[in-house]
Amino acid sequence: MVAGVLVIEDDDRIRLSLMLALEDEGYSVRGVSTAEDGLVAQRAEPADTVLVDLMLPGVDGFECIRQLRRDDDVPIVVVSARDDTHDIVAALEAGADDYLVKPVAVKELSARLRALRRRGRAVLSTVSTLVFGDLEIMPEAGEVRVAGVPVALTRTEFRLLCELAEHPGLVLSRQQLLQRVWEYDVGDERLVDVHVGRLRQKIEDDSRAPRRLLTVRGMGYKLHR
Amino acid sequence: MVAGVLVIEDDDRIRLSLMLALEDEGYSVRGVSTAEDGLVAQRAEPADTVLVDLMLPGVDGFECIRQLRRDDDVPIVVVSARDDTHDIVAALEAGADDYLVKPVAVKELSARLRALRRRGRAVLSTVSTLVFGDLEIMPEAGEVRVAGVPVALTRTEFRLLCELAEHPGLVLSRQQLLQRVWEYDVGDERLVDVHVGRLRQKIEDDSRAPRRLLTVRGMGYKLHR
DNA sequence: CGGAAGTATGACAGTTCGATGACAACGCCT
DNA sequence: AGGCGTTGTCATCGAACTGTCATACTTCCG
Numbered sequence: 001m002v003a004g005v006l007v008i009e010d011d012d013r014i015r016l017s018l019m020l021a022l023e024d025e026g027y028s029v030r031g032v033s034t035a036e037d038g039l040v041a042q043r044a045e046p047a048d049t050v051l052v053d054l055m056l057p058g059v060d061g062f063e064c065i066r067q068l069r070r071d072d073d074v075p076i077v078v079v080s081a082r083d084d085t086h087d088i089v090a091a092l093e094a095g096a097d098d099y100l101v102k103p104v105a106v107k108e109l110s111a112r113l114r115a116l117r118r119r120g121r122a123v124l125s126t127v128s129t130l131v132f133g134d135l136e137i138m139p140e141a142g143e144v145r146v147a148g149v150p151v152a153l154t155r156t157e158f159r160l161l162c163e164l165a166e167h168p169g170l171v172l173s174r175q176q177l178l179q180r181v182w183e184y185d186v187g188d189e190r191l192v193d194v195h196v197g198r199l200r201q202k203i204e205d206d207s208r209a210p211r212r213l214l215t216v217r218g219m220g221y222k223l224h225r
Numbered sequence: 226m227v228a229g230v231l232v233i234e235d236d237d238r239i240r241l242s243l244m245l246a247l248e249d250e251g252y253s254v255r256g257v258s259t260a261e262d263g264l265v266a267q268r269a270e271p272a273d274t275v276l277v278d279l280m281l282p283g284v285d286g287f288e289c290i291r292q293l294r295r296d297d298d299v300p301i302v303v304v305s306a307r308d309d310t311h312d313i314v315a316a317l318e319a320g321a322d323d324y325l326v327k328p329v330a331v332k333e334l335s336a337r338l339r340a341l342r343r344r345g346r347a348v349l350s351t352v353s354t355l356v357f358g359d360l361e362i363m364p365e366a367g368e369v370r371v372a373g374v375p376v377a378l379t380r381t382e383f384r385l386l387c388e389l390a391e392h393p394g395l396v397l398s399r400q401q402l403l404q405r406v407w408e409y410d411v412g413d414e415r416l417v418d419v420h421v422g423r424l425r426q427k428i429e430d431d432s433r434a435p436r437r438l439l440t441v442r443g444m445g446y447k448l449h450r
Numbered sequence: 451c452g453g454a455a456g457t458a459t460g461a462c463a464g465t466t467c468g469a470t471g472a473c474a475a476c477g478c479c480t
Numbered sequence: 481a482g483g484c485g486t487t488g489t490c491a492t493c494g495a496a497c498t499g500t501c502a503t504a505c506t507t508c509c510g
Contacts, residue, residue, distance in 0.1 A: 075344075085330040092336040097344060098323065099337075105310040111317040112324075119300075119322060119344055140339060154486060171367040190468090191488060197469060208469090215468070216367040217496075218380030379497060415457090416499065422458060433458090442456065442507070451510105458505065466497070476487075 005113070006047035007031040008038035008064065009079070010056050014102070018051065018079070021106040027113075035064035042068060049113055052096075054080040054087060062094045069095030075116040079104055130165045132223060135203060135212055137165050146203055156181065157199045160192075164213065164223040173220040196221055230338070231272035232256040233263035233289065234304070235281050239327070243276065243304070246331040252338075260289035267293060274338055277321075279305040279312060287319045294320030300341040304329055355390045357450060360428060360437055362390050371428055381406065382424045385417075389438065389448040398445040421446055 005022055009015040010033045019029045030047065032038045035056050042050060050068060054061035065076055078091045078099045088099045098112055130137040134147040139162050144151050153161065159181045164172060172180075174189035182191070196213060204210050212224050230252045234240040237258070244254045255272065257263045260281050267275060275293060279286035290301055302323045303316045313324045323337050355362040359372040364387055369376050378386065384406045389397060399414035407416070421438060429435050437449050 085333050088330075088333045089336040092333075092340045097340055105313075108310050108313045108317075111314040115317045115322055156487070169363075169366045169368075171365065188489075190490085193468060194470085194488075200469095217467070219367045222366065381498075413500080415501090418457065419459080419499075425458095440457070453510095454508085456505105456507075459503085461502090462500090464498085464500105466495105468493105468495085470493090471491095473490085474488095476485105478484085478486100480481105480483090 004028045004030070004045075004047040005049050005051060006038060006042055007051045008033075008035060008056070008061075009051070009053040010034065011053075014053075018104075018109075022110070025106065025110045035059035035061070035067075038064060039067050039071075042074070043071060046072060046074060049075045049077065049116065051077050051079055054078060054082060054091065062090060065091060065094040065096050075113075075119075077109075077112065077116070079109075130162075130168075132165065132168070132212055132225060137161060139165075144203070151202050153199070153202060156195055157202065160195055160199060161203070161213075161223075164221065168223060168225045171216045171220045171222045176220070192221070229253045229255070229270075229272040229274075231263060231267055231275045233258075233260060233275065233277040233281065233286075235259065235278060239278075243329075243334075247335070250331065250335045252335075260284035260286065260292075263289060264292055264296075267299070268296060271297060271299060273342060274300045274302065276302050276304055279303060279307060279316065287315060290316060290319040290321050300338075302334075302337065302341065304334075355387075357390065357393070357437060357448060362386060369428070376427050378424070378427060381420055382427065385420055385424060386428070386438075386448075389446065393448060393450050396441045396444045396447045401445070417446070 005027045007015055007018050007022075007029060009018065009031070012033065015031045015033065019031050022029045030041060032041055035052075036059055038050070038052065039059075041047075052061050052064055052068075056064065059067075061078065061080070065078070068074065068076055075098075076096045078096045079102060080087065080091070080099065081102045083101045091099050097116055100109060100112070130139070136145040136148075138144070142158065144153055144158065144161065160177065163177060163180050174192040177192050178184045178187050178189065196215075200210055200213055204212060214222055214224055216222060230247055232240055232243050232247070232254060234243065234256070235258045240256045240258065244256045247254045255266060255270075257266050260277075261284055263275070263277065264284075266272075277286050277289055277293075281289065284292075286303065286305070290303070293299065293301055300323075301321045302325065303321045304325050304327060305312065305316070306327045308326045316324050322341055325334060325337065353363070353365065355364070361370040361373075363369070367383065369378055369383065369386065385402065388402060388405050399417040402417050403409045403412050403414065421440075425435055425438055429437060439447055439449055441447060
């Protein structure tokens with residue numbers, strides 16, 4: 001299948017020239033002029049990549065990005081006239097993967113699209129939230145929720161949980177955890193047990209019968225998907 | 226789980242200011258001034274993300290990117306003074322994930338790093354599976370399933386099964402198994418029998434009529450494909 | 451058929467391993 | 481200084497695992 005790109009841009013001239021240029025590069029392209037149409041189009045027939053302008057009539061680009069992101073893990077590239085750090089940061093935080101300032105060099109745009117595509121479409125966990133059943137981990141926000149309810153973790157507990165969450169389903173040995181969470185080269189492995197115990201009391205319904213943070217005897221611990 | 230960044234930049238002033246800025250943003254940072262050092266550092270202790278300048282003494286940035294990419298799937302961000310489409314395209318084609326033109330806004334850099342990490346995360350969770358009919362073995366996950374149902378194995382049983390599974394259909398002698406699973410040079414070969422028996426009770430439907438873990442009289446055991 | 455060699459298995463005691471509560475040390479804030 | 485939350489160490493308990501052995505079973509072959 002040919003790579004499909006959706007262009008969301010209200011200026012007809014720019015939209016058409018972008019579309020033509022991308023077609024020349026071998027992409028299959030669709031274009032719409034409003035965020036609303038873009039969302040509908042993407043939902044109806046998902047493109048591999050979405051190009052979106054920030055200044056759109058009605059629903060603006062930022063909101064458009066958030067909505068796209070909610071549905072899908074599709075790579076989103078912002079193409080905007082505004083060369084302002086605030087806008088760039090805001091767009092990336094909203095969920096965009098790249099940001100280009102107009103006028104764009106088509107060759108560069110194409111190369112960036114390829115780079116994004118190479119990174120691959122993620123399968124799960126679209127947002128920067130790691131989800132394990134009703135356990136949500138927001139590494140950037142430093143927040144953890146169980147069944148929607150925020151849970152207060154200490155720094156060590158949080159880092160331990162993140163480390164486990166970054167390798168869902170994988171067993172991590174006590175040594176590995178010591179190295180990554182504590183940056184110890186050596187150390188008493190029992191230390192890990194203690195913190196796992198404390199973490200369990202906070203994130204498990206019944207710490208006697210853990211359902212998420214599992215012990216693999218003789219090997220280590222893992223976080224169940 | 227502190228995000229680790231490796232900065233490869235020959236200009237001391239720029240490198241240090243980048244490092245300081247990133248540290249302020251909460252990253253754990255290392256810096257080197259040549260591509261060679263960068264490659265060594267990354268191989269020794271992989272960072273989560275690599276920042277690299279294009280104009281480096283000796284091995285240049287493009288080559289550095291290619292070499293990093295050969296080893297690893299780490300996100301690579303180019304930070305360069307050159308604002309030239311050819312360079313941008315070449316860097317991305319070489320394997321970079323993003324390209325920023327100096328001087329960079331730290332907030333933007335930080336946001337782009339987060340965007341990259343967010344996208345990269347899904348790649349981490351690959352768990353390999355060895356499949357023998359309805360027997361699934363996930364070595365890194367420390368998990369074994371029979372007909373989709375997880376089965377609890379002890380460490381010895383698990384290692385024994387993995388050893389057999391790594392040589393599908395091959396007969397392994399008791400001596401070989403003792404050496405590889407128990408790291409005994411000598412030992413009572415009957416020990417293997419006992420553990421094979423225990424393993425069978427867990428993974429065979431009828432341990433009297435094994436269908437997967439077969440005895441080869443006079444030779445040893447093998448796992449049937 | 452009968453014996454020998456090879457294999458399976460149940461029971462048992464010693465050992466290892468993990469969970470946990472208690473506690474002291476530390477840093478942080480007021 | 482005093483209070484508070486956090487952290488690392490330790491001792492202990494109980495459960496799980498391991499290796500050994502004795503015994504029972506199978507297979508092979510004369």
